[in-house]
Amino acid sequence: MDDLSRFKQTYFDESAELMAVAEAGLLRLSPGDVDMDEVNAIFRAVHSIKGGAGAFGFSELVAFSHEFETVMDELRNGAIPVTTDLIDTLIRANDLLGQLLGYAGDETDPPPGLTDDTVAALRHALSANRNSPPQPVAESTAPPASATPDDEDDEAGIFGDALAAINAARADDDPSGTGSGSATADRVRWTIRFRPKNDLLLSGNEPAYMLRALRRLGEVNIHCHLDDLPALADLDAELLHLSWTITLTADASVGRDRIDDVFEFVADDCDLQISADAPLPAVVEPTAPAASAAAPPPARSEPAAVPAPPATQTTTPPATTAPAAAAQATTGKGDGAKTDGPTKPRGGNGGGDHGGLTTHTIRVDLDKIDRLVNMVGEMVITQAMIAEHLRDLPPGQFQELQEGLEQLAQHTRELRESVMSIRAQPVSSVFSRMPRLVRECAALTGKEVLLATSGENTEVDKTVVENLVDPLTHMIRNSIDHGLEGPEERERIGKPRAGTVHLSAQHRSGRIVIEVTDDGRGINRAKVLSKAIEKGLVQPGASLTDEEIDHLIFLPGFSTADQVSNLSGRGVGMDVVRRNISALGGRIGVYSTPGEGSRFVLSLPLTLAVLDGMVISVGEERFVLPLTNIVESLRPKPVDLHGLVNKCDVMMARGEYVRLVYLHRLFGIPKAVDDATRGLVVLVETEDGSRLGLVVDEVLGQQQVVIKSLESNFRRLDGVAAATILGDGRVALILDVAGLREMSRHTGDSDRARPAPTPALAGPSPSPRQRQTV
Amino acid sequence: MEPRVKKKVLTVDDSRTMRDMVSFTLRGAGYEVVEAADGQAAMTAIAASKVDLVITDLNMPVMDGLTLIRKLRAIPAHRSLPILMLTTEADDSKKAEGRAAGATGWIVKPFNPDKLISVVQKVCG
Numbered sequence: 001m002d003d004l005s006r007f008k009q010t011y012f013d014e015s016a017e018l019m020a021v022a023e024a025g026l027l028r029l030s031p032g033d034v035d036m037d038e039v040n041a042i043f044r045a046v047h048s049i050k051g052g053a054g055a056f057g058f059s060e061l062v063a064f065s066h067e068f069e070t071v072m073d074e075l076r077n078g079a080i081p082v083t084t085d086l087i088d089t090l091i092r093a094n095d096l097l098g099q100l101l102g103y104a105g106d107e108t109d110p111p112p113g114l115t116d117d118t119v120a121a122l123r124h125a126l127s128a129n130r131n132s133p134p135q136p137v138a139e140s141t142a143p144p145a146s147a148t149p150d151d152e153d154d155e156a157g158i159f160g161d162a163l164a165a166i167n168a169a170r171a172d173d174d175p176s177g178t179g180s181g182s183a184t185a186d187r188v189r190w191t192i193r194f195r196p197k198n199d200l201l202l203s204g205n206e207p208a209y210m211l212r213a214l215r216r217l218g219e220v221n222i223h224c225h226l227d228d229l230p231a232l233a234d235l236d237a238e239l240l241h242l243s244w245t246i247t248l249t250a251d252a253s254v255g256r257d258r259i260d261d262v263f264e265f266v267a268d269d270c271d272l273q274i275s276a277d278a279p280l281p282a283v284v285e286p287t288a289p290a291a292s293a294a295a296p297p298p299a300r301s302e303p304a305a306v307p308a309p310p311a312t313q314t315t316t317p318p319a320t321t322a323p324a325a326a327a328q329a330t331t332g333k334g335d336g337a338k339t340d341g342p343t344k345p346r347g348g349n350g351g352g353d354h355g356g357l358t359t360h361t362i363r364v365d366l367d368k369i370d371r372l373v374n375m376v377g378e379m380v381i382t383q384a385m386i387a388e389h390l391r392d393l394p395p396g397q398f399q400e401l402q403e404g405l406e407q408l409a410q411h412t413r414e415l416r417e418s419v420m421s422i423r424a425q426p427v428s429s430v431f432s433r434m435p436r437l438v439r440e441c442a443a444l445t446g447k448e449v450l451l452a453t454s455g456e457n458t459e460v461d462k463t464v465v466e467n468l469v470d471p472l473t474h475m476i477r478n479s480i481d482h483g484l485e486g487p488e489e490r491e492r493i494g495k496p497r498a499g500t501v502h503l504s505a506q507h508r509s510g511r512i513v514i515e516v517t518d519d520g521r522g523i524n525r526a527k528v529l530s531k532a533i534e535k536g537l538v539q540p541g542a543s544l545t546d547e548e549i550d551h552l553i554f555l556p557g558f559s560t561a562d563q564v565s566n567l568s569g570r571g572v573g574m575d576v577v578r579r580n581i582s583a584l585g586g587r588i589g590v591y592s593t594p595g596e597g598s599r600f601v602l603s604l605p606l607t608l609a610v611l612d613g614m615v616i617s618v619g620e621e622r623f624v625l626p627l628t629n630i631v632e633s634l635r636p637k638p639v640d641l642h643g644l645v646n647k648c649d650v651m652m653a654r655g656e657y658v659r660l661v662y663l664h665r666l667f668g669i670p671k672a673v674d675d676a677t678r679g680l681v682v683l684v685e686t687e688d689g690s691r692l693g694l695v696v697d698e699v700l701g702q703q704q705v706v707i708k709s710l711e712s713n714f715r716r717l718d719g720v721a722a723a724t725i726l727g728d729g730r731v732a733l734i735l736d737v738a739g740l741r742e743m744s745r746h747t748g749d750s751d752r753a754r755p756a757p758t759p760a761l762a763g764p765s766p767s768p769r770q771r772q773t774v
Numbered sequence: 775m776e777p778r779v780k781k782k783v784l785t786v787d788d789s790r791t792m793r794d795m796v797s798f799t800l801r802g803a804g805y806e807v808v809e810a811a812d813g814q815a816a817m818t819a820i821a822a823s824k825v826d827l828v829i830t831d832l833n834m835p836v837m838d839g840l841t842l843i844r845k846l847r848a849i850p851a852h853r854s855l856p857i858l859m860l861t862t863e864a865d866d867s868k869k870a871e872g873r874a875a876g877a878t879g880w881i882v883k884p885f886n887p888d889k890l891i892s893v894v895q896k897v898c899g
Contacts, residue, residue, distance in 0.1 A: 004795050004887065011791040044833055048789040051862055055795060055884035151879075155886055156893045157869070158879035163897060166854045166878060257850045276847070276876075 004055060011052040012105050018045035019098050026091050027435035034075075034082050042090075043072040049097065058104040061097075064115045067122045068093045074126060089121045091436075161188075168252030188252050188276055190259060195243035196270040202238065205266050211246065213262045218250030366462075369422055373609050376412075376419045377706035380610060381725055383412045384703055388727035413704065420607045425465045427505045427514070428456035433469065434476055434503060441480040448487045448498035449480055455505035460512045461607045467584055468514070468604075471577040475516045475600050476501060478574065483520035483598050493595075495519065507606070510628040511586075514602040523592040525549045532558065550590045554578045583711070584608070585721055587686075587738055611707055613734060615700040615726065616682065618663045619672035622732040623696075624705050624724055629737045631683040631691065633699050638677050651676070651693050653683055660693045661744040666719065673697045686738040694740070703727070707734065719743045780806040781898050782824070786816040786842065787831040787860065792883070796829060796860070799887040800894060813837025817845060820852070827898040828857045829881070832868075840875045847876035856897040860885065 022045040025038045050065035071090065074080045096118050103110040151158045165188055192214070196207060214220050223245045230241065248259070256274060263272055383405075390398070390405060431453050442449040484490075484499035491497055502517040525546060532538040532552045544552075552558060556575040581588045586604035605611070613624035640652045641660075649660040660681065664672030673679035673695075681693040705724035710717060710733075721736035783805045785796040790811075797807040808825065810816040814837040816830065828846070832839035839859055846852040856878045861868060864882045872880055878897050881890060 004798070007791050007794050007798070010794050014790050041835065044788060044835060047833055047862070048792070051789060051883050052791045054862070055791070151896070154882070155889045156879065156881040157864075158893065158896060159873050159877065162873070162876070162878040163856075166856050166897065168854075252854070255850050255853055276853075 008056055015049050015101050018049055021045045022094050024432055026094055029082055029087050031082050031084055039076045043076050046072055060110055061100045061104050064100055067119050071122050071125055086125050089125055093118050165252045188250060190248040191275050192246040193273040196240055198239040200240050200269050210262050214246055214248055217254050217258055218248050221247040373419055376416050377609055380412055380704050380706055383408055384727035416610055423462050424459040425462050426457045426459050427465055430465055430468045431456045437473060437476055441477055445481060447484050450498050450500045452502045458505040458507060458512060463608055464584055464604050471580045474577045479516055479518040483518040485521055512604050512606055515599055517599040519597040522594040522596055522598055523550050528552050550592050609707060610704055613705045614702055616696040617698045617700055618696050619669040621669050622730060624732050624734045629684045631685050633680050633682040636676050636681055658691045658693045660695055661740055662695045666743055684737045692741050781826040782806045783827045784808050784819055784825040785829045786810045788812055788834045799890055803891045813842035816842055829860050832859055832861050843875040843877050
């Protein structure tokens with residue numbers, strides 16, 4: 001089998017995929033609600049791993065996967081019930097299977113005894129959990145009677161009759177007679193059950209002709225069933241009360257179509273079953289007057305019962321088929337007459353993940369895609385530069401050039417979107433890891449937890465997906481550890497014993513929003529506040545809103561767990577989460593209702609490469625505002641402007657007071673417009689829906705900009721998300737609206753007691769005044 | 775004599791590894807091999823072009839091997855198409871099931887390449 005060792009890599013690749021399928025399936029299993037398709041898929045996965053392991057001689061793997069497979073097989077047959085213990089055992093088994101694959105891949109022997117415990121648990125599951133004594137399977141184990149002896153050994157076999165039939169057919173196709181089939185053994189035995197409706201004669205048909213026609217096809221043995229024949233006094237001579245079982249032994253060249261032809265005109269007026277006679281399974285033989293022409297007449301208790309054709313091993317009890325057929329006399333028409341019986345086997349297969357033959361995906365090295373993304377980025381800049389130069393040309397001239405450039409802009413945009421979508425991945429790859437985490441956390445804390453997910457197919461840049469794992473892990477742990485109550489407590493306060501953690505993803509205004517919601521006790525604000533004061537994070541006596549208190553949990557070093565548990569409570573959780581999220585250009589917020597639960601909301605950009613922005617000017621500087629944040633821009637009238645006691649300016653916009661932020665003051669830019677009524681106010685909105693009016697000199701226009709990370713090239717700045725290069729070659733900063741809001745709070749609300757640093761959404765802030773444009 | 779045309783074998787298995795191994799073995803023995811990942815895909819492949827032999831796994835998603843065999847046997851044109859089942863369980867009941875469904879023969883997995891070739895030659899010429 002050395003030749004085949006070249007397929008080892010394929011095997012390991014495929015096994016890794018199968019392991020993932022099995023794991024996902026196992027994690028979805030739950031007691032009481034068993035999806036058989038799922039169980040079948042897991043069974044097949046283990047089965048395939050075993051099959052390949054055998055081919056490469058990985059004996060440990062074969063032995064173990066066999067144990068695993070046996071339990072899955074019993075499970076899909078319904079012989080053992082799904083219990084929580086069993087699921088745990090199966091998950092352990094799946095992990096172990098992965099380890100064994102690892103050893104096989106490294107070509108090292110697994111440590112002796114590695115599988116012992118799990119094998120014992122699997123076997124225990126089999127013996128302890130049986131629903132009922134194993135069902136005797138009505139399958140023949142007796143060697144079938146065959147006209148032509150089988151050609152077989154341990155590894156392979158050919159059924160004698162079948163081969164003979166094939167050879168005969170081949171000889172038939174080969175008029176020269178040089179075919180290899182011998183003409184002696186190529187006879188096929190058909191069993192035909194013909195049960196006409198009793199008014200068949202009225203339509204002018206004559207069963208005798210049909211029987212005669214069959215005789216022309218080969219050797220026939222006809223048995224007439226008289227069971228339905230009424231007493232002479234009741235006999236209606238115009239009706240037919242007979243039915244027949246015919247055994248036809250014909251040349252293999254006589255196809256089923258020839259038999260069908262005989263009954264062509266009565267197909268709708270009879271119950272007809274035709275089966276090519278595979279030898280009869282032994283267990284069916286004693287009761288069924290089936291294939292054998294010499295079979296005794298059927299017992300009186302089964303009047304003219306048409307037994308199931310042996311070839312199909314139907315599971316329908318004969319008692320229901322016969323009377324039904326007799327009573328309705330409508331069965332067996334059209335297709336029915338040609339049906340060989342049920343085709344769905346025991347433990348049938350439902351939908352699977354594996355599609356057909358062709359795949360529609362290719363694997364591409366990530367570097368290649370990133371080069372492509374980069375080039376598209378540069379192209380976007382170049383296109384912007386051309387547009388910039390063209391603006392200087394006298395209007396009305398170069399009409400075609402203008403139009404061409406518009407098209408170029410359009411195509412560039414589409415190209416950018418296509419390239420970005422290559423890097424996009426559904427968040428399901430992250431979400432799918434969470435059931436396992438939830439299970440482990442639930443076990444560690446002794447809580448009962450249900451995980452619900454939605455929006456798994458929401459797509460976002462691969463980098464974002466990858467960097468979501470840690471934050472989500474922290475957040476879910478946190479929800480289970482701190483948020484959810486224990487089952488007893490929940491019951492006492494009238495909640496279901498099991499807490500629910502809901503994980504969802506959706507696209508919202510050009511970003512992806514991920515929420516982790518639990519139905520636990522909510523944030524204990526009194527506790528959070530006293531902890532924050534104790535740790536010196538908040539001044540004693542400071543008045544904070546509920547929302548501000550809730551956001552204290554994102555401060556570095558904050559932890560309210562009374563005892564440091566195994567799970568969270570190491571005091572690094574939520575502030576690390578916030579840092580990771582803001583490193584991705586995202587934000588996190590929390591909304592909590594005491595007694596009802598908490599909702600953590602993550603908002604992240606869909607791509608990290610380019611963005612649609614609005615270029616604005618302040619003094620000599622240019623800034624870019626993400627288009628997704630902009631609501632509108634307007635020039636306020638003096639009457640709309642109001643100064644507040646704390647020097648915070650607000651503006652009345654659309655019936656709502658909006659805080660004004662003077663960018664030139666915030667960033668210390670000289671020679672800028674200081675009067676909002678002479679400049680412009682750009683109304684922007686943050687993820688949590690709060691609005692802000694940015695006072696700028698001018699709005700220059702909309703543009704796609706390529707995001708150049710400030711952190712990797714310089715350092716992180718508050719209120720600034722990243723930088724970009726404009727069409728004229730100048731560097732412009734891309735503003736972070738939520739960051740600006742936080743900065744403006746410092747400058748504007750300096751007379752109010754505030755926790756420092758700010759408890760909300762921005763990162764640790766250096767003094768705002770130090771900030772200069774690049 | 776007719777010109778020698780390569781016989782075409784369809785291997786049906788949900789395991790890529792297994793399909794690859796069967797294909798490799800039979801191509802080496804001078805057969806043309808096409809692949810399908812389940813019974814449904816096999817039906818499509820057979821409808822699309824004539825095959826001389828089908829080698830099918832039993833346990834597959836969408837449509838399993840025994841169903842595939844029965845469906846093929848119900849089509850007059852394929853009543854004498856050789857069909858081998860490639861199976862890990864070759865006990866008598868499995869064999870009887872396969873025979874009843876209309877299989878021509880069986881081969882155990884993992885298979886010995888020489889054995890596979892010899893059985894294929896016997897049924898397919």
